[in-house]
Amino acid sequence: MCTFNAESKPLFSIVLVNYKTLDLTKVCLDLLSAHAQKAGIAVWVVDNGSADASTEYLRSLDWINLIERKSLTPEPGHIAHGNALDMALEKVDTDYVFLLHTDTFVFDPQVFTMMLEHCRQNPTVAAVGCTEQLNRGVPRTLWRFTSRLAKHHFRRLKLSLGLRSRDPKPYRETHLKSFCTLWNSKIIKQHGLHFQLDERVPGYALQDGLIDIGYKVVFLSPRKIFKYLDHIQAGTVAAGGGYGQHHRRTKMYENILKRFNTLNTPTA
Secondary structure, eight states: OOSOOTTSOOSEEEEEEESSOHHHHHHHHHHHHHHHHHHTOOEEEEEOSOOSHHHHHHHTOSSSEEEEOOOSSOOOHHHHHHHHHHHHHHHOOSSEEEEEOTTEEESOTHHHHHHHHHHHHOTTEEEEEOSOSSOOHHHHHHHHHHHHHHHHHHHHHHHHTTOOOOOOOOSSOOSOOTTEEEEEHHHHHHTTOOSOOSSSSTTHHHHHHHHHTTOEEEEOOHHHHTTTEEEOTTHHHHHTTOSOTTOHHHHHHHHHHHHHHHHTSOOO
8 A cells, every 4th residue: 555645644744853954954855845745744844943044944834844942951962853853743643653864865755655564564563764874785784794793892802801991882783763764653652652761862762662562673774775765874963064074974965965956956
């Protein structure tokens, strides 16, 4: 069953959080607008106190549901993001919710259908997503895993010998990344849970808690999910000037944004 069916009530909503990422947010929403409006998909955008041109842009869109969040106290970035997601979660009235980042560019909306089918086939599935934020390909993925594994065990060995060492970091990603993640919002609300449950990245504690009480999580490979979308890893940080001008992530952000803007520029 296709989820983009205007004749039936949509099964899911889409939630994004904007914070001073005008160019990214424009591309992200431009790619979503035609499909979302045609099928009546509710798109919730939380502006996290940007108070800039991106806020004005969002106010100009009549097809999104805009929430303007005003934080009264300073917050770390990931906490502010999680609290914004929870504000949107309260408004969502569909059984499922897709979380997207403003640096996620969905060029094939069938990604929503593909991910939703995992939940529809198994009612115990509470979330579907990917643990990697980009598709590195097989060689780079193997190298990354091997080097992480070696570093992890080397640090453990040093600690066992009484030598000074940093704590070993996990060598495998175990938590879904929220650049494109499907959550069963009905299950979340049924158990009185939220996206921001502790000081970690939003969704990490939620995923652990749902697994602990018997729900399942579906992990998609980067190769599969990136057939439908592009994601600029840490693109929102790059957009905010969080990296140097010549940093590889800044260059990645500029190159991808230039490519999408070129594609959307009308020809004479």
